[in-house]
Amino acid sequence: MTPNGASGRRPDGAAFIIALGLVALGALLVWDGGRIPDKAGYSGVGPGDVPKLIGYALVLLGIGTAIEGWRNPGPKRAKQHPVPLLWLLGGMVVMVASIHTIGFVLGSTILFTCAAAAFGERRFHVAIPSGLGLGLFIYAVFDVLLQLNLPGGPIEMAIFGR
Amino acid sequence: MKHALFGAMVAAALAMPAFANDYTIMAPASPGGGWDSTARTMQEVMQAEGISSNVQVTNVPGAGGTVGLAQFVASASGDPSQLIVGGYVMVGAILTNASPVSLADVTPIARLTGEAVAIVVPAASPIQDIKGLVDAMAADPGAVSWAGGSAGGVDHITVGLLAKAAGVDPTKINYIAFSGGGEATAAILGNQVTAGISGLGEFLPQVQAGTMRLLAVSSDARIDGVDAPTLSEAGYDVVVQNWRMVAAAPGLSDEQKAQVAADIEKLAKSAGWQKALADKGWADTYLAGADFDAQLAKEIEATTAVLKDIGLVQ
Amino acid sequence: MDTFSFLMQGLATAFEPMMLLYALIGVTLGTAVGVLPGIGPALTVALLLPVTYGLDAAGSLIMFAGIYYGGMYGGSTTSILLNTPGESASVITALEGNKMARSGRGGPALATAAIGSFVAGLIATLLLAFLAPHVVKLALVFGPREYFALMVLAFVTVSAAFGESALKGLVSLFIGLALAMVGIDQLTGQTRLSFGVPQLLDGIEVTTLAVAMFALGEALFVAAQGPGNEGAVLAIKGRVKMTAQDWSRSWKAWLRGTGIGFPIGSMPAGGADIASFLSYATERNLTKHPEEFGKGAIEGVAGPEAANNAAAAGTLVPLLTLGLPTTATAAIMLAGFQQFGLQPGPLLFVTAPDLVWGLIASLLVANVMLLVLNLPLIRFWILLLKIPQPWLYGGILVFATLGTLGVNPSPVELTMLVLFGTLGYLMRLYGYPIAPVVVGLILGPMAEQQLRRALSISQGDPMTLVQSPIAAVLLALAAVALILPMILRARGRGDVLAQVGQAED
Known part of the structure; x- marks a missing residue:
């Protein structure tokens, strides 16, 4: 909305990628909605109808974004x-x-590290012991005391016997 | 504040004895539901009665128990300490979800409890008995809306069986699925639907309070203290029981299987289990061995047929 | 005995020293677990319920009430300070609350949440005590078509209130709606968008999406801004206490939030999340400071927090009068009743009045206890913002993982956490609002199911949707809410254009 000189006229490249993504998501919903057997029953609205509607809306929003x-x-x-982004995402992925x-x-x-x-x-040498301590504390409180089932491994086996 | 927290946790820790692990029971549902409370009651009684020194319960929720079942088959194979709780809902869910694993992939041990399905109408409804309701459905199936649990569940199956028994096209029933008995109860009390169908325990308090009229139950004989005919008594050949069972891992030797079955029999016959059943209002429907296997096979066959009739399974 | 003397008797029990101690332990434990980022009240209550097992009925109930309120308040604390809501109803609180916390007004934000929760809890519990049987009759009038109309109203008011760009708000909302389609269609048992993954059959868990998009998305975004961004968050600026202006802007919002929250919470298919959405939309429309919304308006915290708490008390109406648990927390509470061999149902008020009134008195005591405990603690909570970023975000992510594993211990759930976290980062990067995604995920399936149920009951006649007076009124309100801003905008556009023109000169 804020015109910002001559360079401001350049189209927004990211918007086209987002638009493409929205159209693809919309198409996926329309395709999946069409694949579902029509069992509308007495209501007249079947299980595939609402996904199709949302799919079309997403396609329109994609065009609007473009x-x-x-x-x-x-x-x-x-x-x-x-670099920090990769550290964080990498940590999540390895953990999962x-x-x-x-x-x-x-x-x-x-x-944590x-x-x-x-x-x-x-x-x-500071982060790893801190993370280990936090993990042990959480496991002791939530799994051992509060009976929440958390995934076990060698450390849990050695310390808590489960 | 820290001290209070710590104190309560220490108290909780002391309350739990640390024994070796004997059984792990998987409840293929979230904490709080029927399968979960079955598993946790088993845990309590097995420990209290000395059948097992330590029993763990794990929850693997999802898709009518089929997510848990698949994980159980994959991870527990050949391990006699692993048990899974299941029930009739699983039979239907395996079919409607086209689950890659079925009850044939585990070792069913015994049926433990069961509950009849009840058919009710709002107190203000002009319909007085089950015949009146079925006749109305025969005259115009669309005009009779049924509120019950999720599509393809035991409630839906019962309506399908009833329609079939009464000579009504089962694909024509106007079944409206709600997320569980609670929301269905609200719709019935609010006169939003013609009739309601769900577990007897779900409706009984309402019937006792006079806000719903109980038309029929799906058990094979009349239930003590419940003033309603069975469906077969009323002339419709339908018997449905929403049972819960326990199964062991696949790939057990005969001795291992016999050992598990003996432990479960000890559980089912124990005073603690009988008391727990009475407290929770669950019927004792213990059935084990070849009798249970035959019963299970028969129910799987009947369920497959009716789900095809309703049109939920191709 | 009449209602009043029952209540007095319950209060007399609740004020015994041991009972007060149990209440204090309950509130403390509830707050301590609920405050962990990404862990919502339902999980808190489920985890801590066994702690109450050893006590007698009265002690157990009062500790439970303390845990319940403590868990809810603890959850909003971290939503406000760290932008990590652990449940759907706190998403809205985080919206304005976190903006306030970032500009150094975390103290007043926490205070208005605490006092608003107290006021709403007090009024709603009293309404529960004296009006429950009447309220439930009204709530039962709501059938599928009325709920559908309510959802339409929520959609219209909430989506009009989100963000600066209507296009971006709608994109976010429809991404949420698309995610809502994943799983088994409850009405026909057909699977949608599950691609053969069994863990997707039950749909996408709201807590997983909220935790991923808010906690993880935020962490990724902050990290990607690179080193030297610590100055972005101000721990304390100005007073920790609420100013006179804060008070005058908050109290009406508390009362309005209570007025919206209690009835919606009482409806069997209502819920605290919808109440908080509607309260936020109301405050945004009524405020005298519209320019502050989206930047940290105190009404935007006060209203939804009050609505959230009032709705939580409201869910006890169907639970105690009909025996219907309408939320996950209420279902856990039901399990708590059953340990005393009680089956909540329409006759509970008659068959076990001491227990029902004991619970109501406990809720009142726990509510007071919560305020007493938490107002002085606000100074301490704000210090959370002073934890160095590496430790703070490391901790947030570990607890978010714990919260996800606690709800569903499956690798698929954790994978979704990472994927939605990345989506949350990208949406932040390109300026798309996050909250509408969660709103779409919650409201989408409800609106769809209620519409199809209503049409099923009427055998396909769409006129049924406007034939009930309540539904017609709600839909008319939605239409007004949709059209009115358009007219105002059309009339106001001239001024805006003029301003832009001047700015260019």
Whole structure:
């Protein structure tokens, strides 16, 4: 909405990618809605009808986003730093992939350490023991005392016997 | 504040004895539901009666128990300490969800409890008996709306069976699924629907308070203290029981299976279990061994047929 | 005995020293667990319920009431300070509350939430005590078509209130609606958008989506801004206590929130989340400071928090009068009753009056206790913002993982946490509002199911939707809410254009 000189006329590239994503999501819903057998029964509205409606709306919103991106430039975005982002996402992904084998304590230690690294704390000799301590504390309180079933692994086996 | 927290937690810790692990029971549902309370009651009684020194309960919710069942088959195979709770709802869910695993992939041990399905109308309804309701459905199936639990569940199946028994096209029934008996109860009390169908326990307090009229129950014989005919008594050959069972892991040796079955029999016959059943209002429908296997096979067959008739399964 | 003497008797029991101690322990434990980021009240109550098992009926009830209120208040504390709501009803609180916390007004935000919760809890519990049998009759009038009309009203008012760009708000909302389609269609048993993944058959868990989009999305976004962004959050600026202006802007919002929350909470298919959405929309429309909304308006915290608490007391109406648990927390409470061999139902007020009145008195005591405990603690909670970022976000993420595992311990659930977290980051990056996604996920299936149920009952006649007076009024309100801002905007556009023109000169 804020015209910002000559460079402001340049179409917003990100808007086209978002528009494409929305159209693709919409198409997926329309396709899936059409695949469902029509069992509208007495209501006249079947299980596939609402997904199709939402799908069409998403396609329209995608087109709207593309037009908007053509007419108006995107706002100037702050530069994103990929390294902390990768630390954080990497920590999440490794934790998700491994927590059911290595157990909650080690999984959360990895996540905690990577998250701390993402925010600039790269002293691993401090972060790893802290994460380990936090994981052990949570496991002791929630799994052992409050009977919440958390994934177990070698550490849980050695300390808590489960 | 820290001290109060710590004190309460220590108290909680002391209340729980630390024994070796003997049984792990999977409740393939979220905490709080019927399967979960069955599993937790088993846990309590098995420990209290000394059948097992330590019993753990795990919850794997999802899709009528089929998510838990699939995980159980994959992870517990050959391990005699693993048990899973299940029930009639699972039979239907396996079919409607086209589940890759079925009850044939586990070792059913015994049926433990069961509950009849009840058919009610709002107190203000002009319909007085089950015949009046079925006749209205025969005259115009669309005009009779049924409120019950989720599509393809035991309530839906019972309506389908009833329609079939009364000579009404089961695909024509106007069944309106609600998320569980509670929301269905509200719709019935608010006169939003013609009739309601759900577990007897769900409706009984309302019937006793006079806000609903109980027309029939789906058990094979009249239930003590419940003033309503069975469906077969009223001339419709329909017997449905929403039972719950316990099964062991696949791939057990005969000795292992016999050991588990013996433990479960000890549980079912124990005073603690009988008291728990009475407290919770569950009927004792213990059935084990070849009798249970035969019964299970028969019910799977009947359920498959009716789900095809309703049009939920191709 | 009449209602009043029953209540007095219940209060007399609740004021015994041991009972007060149990209430204090309950409130403390509830707050301590509820305050952990990403852990909502339902999980808190489920986890802590066993702690009450050893006590007698009265002690157990009062500790339970304390845990319940403590868990709810603890949840809003972290929503406000850290933008990590653990349940759908706190999403709205986070919207304005976190903006306030970031600009150094975390103290007043927490205070208005605490006092608003107290006021709403007090009024709603008294309404529960004296009016429950009448309220439930009104609530039962709501059938599928009335609920559908209510959902339409919620959609219209809430989506009109989100964000600056209507297009971006709608995109967010429809992403939420699309996610809502995943899973088994409850009315026909057909699977939608599940692609053969069994864990998707039950749909996308609201808590997982909320925790992912808010807690993880926020962490990713903050991290991506690179080092040296600590200055973005001010721990304390100005007074920790509420100013006279804060009070005068809050009290009406508390009362309105209570007025919206209690009846909606009483409806069997209502819920605290819808109450908080509607309260937010109301405050946004009535405020004298519209420019502050989206930047930290105190009414936007006061109203929804009051509505949330009033609705929580409201859910006890169907539970105690009909035996219907309408929320996850109420279902857990039902399990709590059953340990005393009680089956809540229409006759509970007659068959077990001491217990019912004991519970109501306990709720009142717990409510007071919560305020007494939490107002002095606000100074301490704000210090959470002073924890260095690496430790703070490390902790938030570990607790978010714990919350997700607590609800559903499956690798698929954790994978969704990561995917939706990434989506939350990208949406923040490109300026799309987050809350409408959660709103769409909650309201979408409700609106769809109620519409199809209503049409099923009428055998396909769409006129049924306007034939009930309540539904017709609600739909008319929705129409007004949709059209009125358009007219105002059309009339106001001239001025805005003129201003833009001047700015360019």
